[in-house]
Amino acid sequence: MSGAKLWGGETDKAVNNFPVSGEPIPASVAHWLGRIKAAAARANADLGLLDAEMAQRIADAGDRVAAGEFDDQFPIDVFQTGSGTSSNMNANEVIAALAGEGVHPNDHVNMGQSSNDVFPSAVHLAALDGAVNDLLPSMEQLARSLEAKAAAFDDVVKSGRTHLMDAVPVTLGQEFGGYAAQVRQGIARVQDALPRLGQIPLGGTAVGTGLNTHPDFAAKVRGLLHASSGLPVSPPADPFESQAARDGLVELSGALKVVAVSYTKIANDLRLMGSGPRAGLAELFLPELQKGSSIMPGKVNPVIPEVVTQVAAQVIGNDAAITVGGMQGHFELNVFIPVMARNLIQSITLLASASRLLAEKCVDGIEANRAQCERYAELTLSAATALNPHIGYDRAAEIVKTAAASGRSLREVAREAGVEESILDEALDYHTMAKPHG
Numbered sequence: 001m002s003g004a005k006l007w008g009g010e011t012d013k014a015v016n017n018f019p020v021s022g023e024p025i026p027a028s029v030a031h032w033l034g035r036i037k038a039a040a041a042r043a044n045a046d047l048g049l050l051d052a053e054m055a056q057r058i059a060d061a062g063d064r065v066a067a068g069e070f071d072d073q074f075p076i077d078v079f080q081t082g083s084g085t086s087s088n089m090n091a092n093e094v095i096a097a098l099a100g101e102g103v104h105p106n107d108h109v110n111m112g113q114s115s116n117d118v119f120p121s122a123v124h125l126a127a128l129d130g131a132v133n134d135l136l137p138s139m140e141q142l143a144r145s146l147e148a149k150a151a152a153f154d155d156v157v158k159s160g161r162t163h164l165m166d167a168v169p170v171t172l173g174q175e176f177g178g179y180a181a182q183v184r185q186g187i188a189r190v191q192d193a194l195p196r197l198g199q200i201p202l203g204g205t206a207v208g209t210g211l212n213t214h215p216d217f218a219a220k221v222r223g224l225l226h227a228s229s230g231l232p233v234s235p236p237a238d239p240f241e242s243q244a245a246r247d248g249l250v251e252l253s254g255a256l257k258v259v260a261v262s263y264t265k266i267a268n269d270l271r272l273m274g275s276g277p278r279a280g281l282a283e284l285f286l287p288e289l290q291k292g293s294s295i296m297p298g299k300v301n302p303v304i305p306e307v308v309t310q311v312a313a314q315v316i317g318n319d320a321a322i323t324v325g326g327m328q329g330h331f332e333l334n335v336f337i338p339v340m341a342r343n344l345i346q347s348i349t350l351l352a353s354a355s356r357l358l359a360e361k362c363v364d365g366i367e368a369n370r371a372q373c374e375r376y377a378e379l380t381l382s383a384a385t386a387l388n389p390h391i392g393y394d395r396a397a398e399i400v401k402t403a404a405a406s407g408r409s410l411r412e413v414a415r416e417a418g419v420e421e422s423i424l425d426e427a428l429d430y431h432t433m434a435k436p437h438g
Contacts, residue, residue: 006073008105015088018262020054020079025087025338026345028130030074032122033091034065035107035225036202043220054102058109061098070094078342082328082335084119112213114205116243116333123341124248128197128231130348131190138355139187139259144360146180146266149173149366149386153265157375157430158283159380166380169434172283172368179266183355186259198232201242207332208243246334249344250326257319260312265352267305267312270362274302283373287365304362311354315317318343377430384410386427391419412433 011081024030036057045055064070080086103109110118151322154173159166203218205211210218214432218235226233236242292301322343325336379385381403387396395417410419411424427433 006070006094006097007045007075007090008097010086010089010105011076011093011312012063014076014090014324015257018077018080019088020077021064023078023342024074024076025084026126026341027068027071027074027344028126029119029122029341029342030071030087030091031068032065032126032129033088033118034062034067035125035228036062036113036118036122036221037091037095038062039221039224039228040111040113040217041109042224043217044214046220047181047214047216049214050108050111050264053344054099054108057099058095058103061095064098065091065095070098074218078338080338082337082339083115083333084123084337085115087170087338088113088115088119112205112217116206117201117204117208118244120246120334120337121202123344124197124200124340125225125229125231125233125345127249127252127348128194128233129229130345130352131194131197132231134352135348136187136190138352138359139183139190141178142355142363143183143187145363146176146183150176152179153368156368156373156430157377157434158372159376160382166376166382167287167382168382168385169377169430171431171434174434175269179269182262182266186255186262189255189258194257195232195234195330197248197252198234199236199242201235201236201239204239204243208239210239232376240332244332244334245329246326246337246340248323249340253319253322253340253344253347256351257316257346259348259351260315260319263351263358267308270366271302271305274366281372281376283369283376285367285369287362289361302362304357308354308358311350313352315347318347373432377434378409379382380397381410383428383430383433384414386433387414387419387423390423390427 038061041058041062044050045052050058058072074087074090076086076090077139088110089105092109092175093279095109096103096105099109103291152173153176156172157169158172160168160170200222201208201211202221203213205213205323208358214227222233222235225231241247270284270286273283274286286302286305288300288304290300292299292303322340325340328334328336381400384396384400387399399410399417399419402408402417406413411428414424415421
């Protein structure tokens with residue numbers, strides 16, 4: 001531990017009352033409780049409500065909690081009272097003990113506050129912090145990695161696939177460009193949710209009315225939090241909306257679910273294109289990171305895409321619980337905040353890690369099997385689509401049927417069917433087919 005037990009009786013009661021998972025609240029939420037308590041003490045001193053020397057001791061203690069020095073002093077299970085009251089009391093007790101003589105957890109550390117506005121504010125800001133400083137930079141890294149491969153593979157022609165069946169040619173670069181755009185769209189979706197996530201209910205106290213707090217308190221605290229973090233902390237659209245509903249958390253989780261869906265598509269495509277090396281598609285060479293079998297010598301598996309798809313499954317599951325949690329805003333308070341916090345912070349952390357892993361340990365090291373890709377481009381019978389303007393759909397379909405039945409190439413069968421060589425040269429240019437508009 002960071003030292004002697006700093007918490008008090010209310011924390012002990014909660015520890016005894018909630019022996020559920022053995023998992024405490026996310027450390028980042030505890031850190032933001034410390035930040036809020038520190039800012040509140042400074043604001044209350046500025047407003048003449050708290051002795052300046054005592055306020056400084058409280059603020060210093062809150063800063064140390066925010067820095068992560070006392071994570072082990074937050075032992076209460078995350079599955080606790082739905083307002084997070086127990087964890088707010090825990091923070092009050094720890095900070096009071098650190099601040100020293102004469103500091104009361106409720107009268108001084110919690111001055112102008114309630115669990116009902118402080119705890120959800122800490123959750124929103126922890127999620128905002130994680131999204132801005134961890135998730136978005138990692139997604140940007142992945143997008144750049146995919147864009148680099150899109151440029152490198154721009155001239156690698158291959159068979160397209162729809163319904164998992166051969167389709168007209170595309171380039172490998174076009175596919176990777178599509179993946180990069182998916183990630184860019186995901187970045188935009190996350191960014192779109194952040195302004196509303198930054199609207200915190202601080203100042204509403206118990207029910208949103210602001211009882212027992214100075215009218216300038218919330219604005220001062222928000223200003224201090226913004227100045228210290230650089231995050232877009234803002235007042236609520238309406239104090240009763242902000243107190244009773246956790247729609248900002250639900251919205252961000254929804255954006256993360258879309259990112260998880262995108263990552264699943266990208267990761268699955270990579271492992272399918274890398275399947276083989278002899279009995280699969282073998283269009284890509286994925287980085288070989290470790291042995292793939294304890295019994296089959298030389299086997300290598302697409303471990304990073306597998307990790308990414310597992311992360312995506314967890315994020316989608318987390319979103320389901322967050323959605324249910326968001327529905328539990330009864331009258332003036334939502335009472336599922338701790339589990340929403342747990343799942344949302346986990347989703348942010350998992351997706352940030354998965355983004356970095358996918359970029360650094362997979363995408364950056366991918367190489368194209370150019371010969372195999374071009375072979376597939378030449379084999380696809382759907383290339384006959386390019387003959388339609390010259391000989392019509394029905395005649396092209398007959399050529400495809402004959403080629404499929406005989407195993408011969410489209411060009412050979414079409415030539416035999418009387419299609420002029422100049423038409424074949426023009427229509428069956430696979431690079432042009434993949435980029436018909438240049």
